[in-house]
Amino acid sequence: MNPVTFHAPQASAEALRLAAGGAAALIAGGTNLIDLMKEGVMRPAALVDISNLPLDGIDATAQGGLLLGATARNADTAYHPLVRSRYPLLSAAILAGASPQIRNMATDGGNLLQRTRCHYFYDIAVPCNKRAPGSGCSAIGGLTRQHAILGASEHCIATHPSDMCVALAALSAVVHVSSQQGERRIDFADFHRLPGANPERDNTLLPGELINAIELPPAGQFAAHSAYLKFRDRASYAFALVSVAAALDIGPDGAVRAARVALGSVAHKPWRVPAAEDLLVGQQAGSTAFEACADLLLAGARGQGQNDFKIPMARRAVVRALEQAAAGTIDNMHAPADSAGKEPL
Ligand SMILES: Cc1cc2nc3c(=O)[nH]c(=O)nc-3n(C[C@H](O)[C@H](O)[C@H](O)COP(=O)(O)OP(=O)(O)OC[C@H]3O[C@@H](n4cnc5c(N)ncnc54)[C@H](O)[C@@H]3O)c2cc1C
Ligand code: SF4
Numbered sequence: 001m002n003p004v005t006f007h008a009p010q011a012s013a014e015a016l017r018l019a020a021g022g023a024a025a026l027i028a029g030g031t032n033l034i035d036l037m038k039e040g041v042m043r044p045a046a047l048v049d050i051s052n053l054p055l056d057g058i059d060a061t062a063q064g065g066l067l068l069g070a071t072a073r074n075a076d077t078a079y080h081p082l083v084r085s086r087y088p089l090l091s092a093a094i095l096a097g098a099s100p101q102i103r104n105m106a107t108d109g110g111n112l113l114q115r116t117r118c119h120y121f122y123d124i125a126v127p128c129n130k131r132a133p134g135s136g137c138s139a140i141g142g143l144t145r146q147h148a149i150l151g152a153s154e155h156c157i158a159t160h161p162s163d164m165c166v167a168l169a170a171l172s173a174v175v176h177v178s179s180q181q182g183e184r185r186i187d188f189a190d191f192h193r194l195p196g197a198n199p200e201r202d203n204t205l206l207p208g209e210l211i212n213a214i215e216l217p218p219a220g221q222f223a224a225h226s227a228y229l230k231f232r233d234r235a236s237y238a239f240a241l242v243s244v245a246a247a248l249d250i251g252p253d254g255a256v257r258a259a260r261v262a263l264g265s266v267a268h269k270p271w272r273v274p275a276a277e278d279l280l281v282g283q284q285a286g287s288t289a290f291e292a293c294a295d296l297l298l299a300g301a302r303g304q305g306q307n308d309f310k311i312p313m314a315r316r317a318v319v320r321a322l323e324q325a326a327a328g329t330i331d332n333m334h335a336p337a338d339s340a341g342k343e344p345l
Contacts, residue, residue, distance in 0.1 A: 004047055005045065006049065025044035028107040040124045050210070056072045065216045065218050068216065070211040074097070074108065078091045087171060088223055089171065089247055118147065129200065133200045139157050140154070144306045148307075150271050150302075152302075153194070158268060165269075169262040170270075170272070171247070175191050176212045183212075190204055191205075225250055225326060227322075228243065229244045231317060241313065242317050244317045246322045247261075254285055256289070261321070266310060275296060298314055301314070
C-alpha cells in the first residue's frame with residue numbers, strides 16, 4: 001500500500017504552493033489519475049485536489065473568443081451554448097470521447113494531460129521508456145494496432161489518445177498556465193511534444209505548473225463548415241484508431257478562404273501540418289484539393305506492421321471529414337443536456 005497525503009486547497013495560491021516542485025500530483029476529475037495509481041504506474045506521495053478552485057468558468061473573451069476554465073467538466077463544455085454555436089467542432093470532438101459518466105466527471109485541463117493508452121505503459125511488469133526512462137519500448141516489435149504512424153521515435157511509438165485535443169489543435173487554442181514563478185501561455189501546437197529521446201515527457205508543462213484555462217481564439221468563420229470523424233474498434237466507449245477535426249471557411253464562390261485539419265491518435269500529439277491546410281486556400285472545396293491536403297498531411301507516415309492500415313484509413317478519413325465539413329456542420333449533439341447542463345447517465 002502507498003500512503004498518500006490529500007490536500008483540498010480553496011485558493012490557487014495554496015494549490016501552487018503545494019504543487020511547487022512537482023512532487024505532489026494535482027487531481028481534477030480523477031478519471032485518468034486514479035486508474036494510473038491503481039495500476040501502480042503513478043505513485044504520488046501527495047494529491048492536491050483542484051476541484052474547489054474557481055477555475056470552472058466558461059466565459060466569452062473581449063476578442064470574441066472563449067476561455068474554458070481548467071476544471072470545467074467535459075460535458076458542460078460540450079453542451080455550453082457558446083461552444084455549440086461558435087465551436088461546434090469542439091462539441092462534436094468531446095462528445096465522441098469516453099462515456100456520459102466519464103464526461104460528466106472529466107475536466108478540460110485533465111483531458112489535455114491524460115496519458116497514452118499504450119497497453120505496455122499500463123503494465124508495470126514490462127519495459128516502457130515513457131513509464132521508466134531507459135528501460136526500453138515493449139511496443140516496438142509487439143502489439144502495435146493503436147500506435148503511431150507519424151512523429152514516432154526509436155524510443156516510443158505511443159499516441160496521444162484525446163479527442164478534445166484534436167479539435168483544440170485545429171482551433172489553435174492557447175493554454176494558460178501558472179506556477180509560483182508567474183503565468184505564461186502556451187500555443188496548443190507547442191503544448192504536447194513528440195517523443196524523441198525523452199518520451200517520459202508528454203508535454204511542455206514545467207514541474208509545479210497548473211493549467212488555469214484554455215483559450216479559444218475567435219473562429220466563427222469555421223462554425224458553418226466543420227466536422228469531427230472518429231474511427232474506432234467499436235461504436236462507442238473506445239479510443240480512436242484515427243480521428244480527424246476539419247474546419248473550412250468557404251466563400252460564396254465555393255473557394256476555400258481558410259482551412260484547419262488535425263489528425264488524432266496517429267502521433268504523440270495532435271498532428272497538424274499548416275502547409276497542408278494552405279494547399280486548400282483559394283481552391284474549390286472538392287475532392288481534388290482534399291486529396292492533395294491529405295497526402296501532404298500524411299507525408300512520411302510509417303507503420304509498424306499491425307498498424308499499417310492506419311495510413312490509408314487516415315488519408316480517407318481526412319478526405320471524408322473535409323467533404324462533410326464542406327457540406328455543412330452536422331449538429332451531432334446526440335444526447336440532450338438536462339437543465340444543469342449535465343448529460344444523462
Ligand atoms: C474508460 C475510459 C474511456 C475513455 N475514453 C476516452 C475517449 O474516447 N476519448 C478521450 O479523449 N478521452 C477518453 N477518456 C479519457 C478521459 O477523457 C480523461 O481521463 C479525462 O479527460 C481526464 O480528466 P480528469 O479531470 O479526470 O483528469 P485527472 O485524472 O484528474 O488528471 C489527469 C492528469 O492531469 C493532471 N491535471 C489535471 N488537471 C490539471 C490542471 N488543471 N493543471 C495541471 N495538471 C492537471 C493530473 O495531475 C493528472 O496527471 C476515457 C477515460 C476512461 C476512463
Ligand atoms: S510505445 Fe511508448 S508508452 Fe508504449 S511501451 Fe513504448 S515507450 Fe512505453
